[in-house]
Amino acid sequence: MYDLIIFLVLLTIGFTFGRIAEKRHFQSIIEREEELRDILTFSERLPPPGFSSARTELVSGNVVISIDYFKRIAAGLRGILGGRVTAYETLLERARREAILRMKEEARVFEATHIVNVKLETASITKGQHNQTGCVEVYAYGTALTPIKQEPEKS
Template sequence: MVALLITLALLVIGYLFGQHAEQSHFRRLRAAEAELQSLLLFSEKRIPEQFQPCEVRLVGGNTVIAVDYFKVMAAFLKNLFGGRLVAYESLVERARRESIIRMKREAKALGAQAVFNVRLETSSISKGANDQKVSVEVYAYGTAVIPSHERV
């Protein structure tokens, strides 16, 4: 009986710490997005004339986030009944937003005005028992447009 109570207590503590860490990460993401909102992102491949003449550089941001035990358990229970796996959706969202922020920071450090041809790649980089995914990787990349000092 004591072992069951200790296990339950550890599960509750782990869940609360996991929730706190995730909410804290979302707060940091919102602050970084607000800081970098002036740097424009486009999926368009062609750089418009108003950005030319310019110098271009490849920029990217990579993030790997591990799935915590409680998300695995929630997903397992949800799989029994079907439906959206909200626990995993927040994981992918955090990784995507973090990767975009890292890409924008690299572009800003180069003095870029915008990033064109923005693309996202995702993958599972490790598997656990029974072929369970235990981490997700998101890589954001694009072409940073750095204004040239000489005008035509």
């Protein structure tokens, strides 16, 4: 009986705080994406054609997000029934977009206009450990291109 009460309390805490955190995060992601919209990112290996000389820089963004208790249980139930694990889908979406944003923020420091060869890597921090809340890490990296201002040719 006490187990059930503890379980329900954890579930409620997990759901409430998890939901608030997720909402805020998505809001912030959407706002910052708008701010950094002018930095263009591509998975293409080479700069866009016609791109003249530029300084290149490795930029990266890294994020770790933990699942909450509610998501863990919901995903566990999904593990029995099968199907889309929506609880994890939102988590990974947040992590991916946040990682790209952080990478773009770094590129902003270099006054880059483009990032090419963007790659994403995902890792689970808690691997194969039972009874432990899982964390997901997403790492985004790419090559930032900063155009070199051409000195006006002296005539």
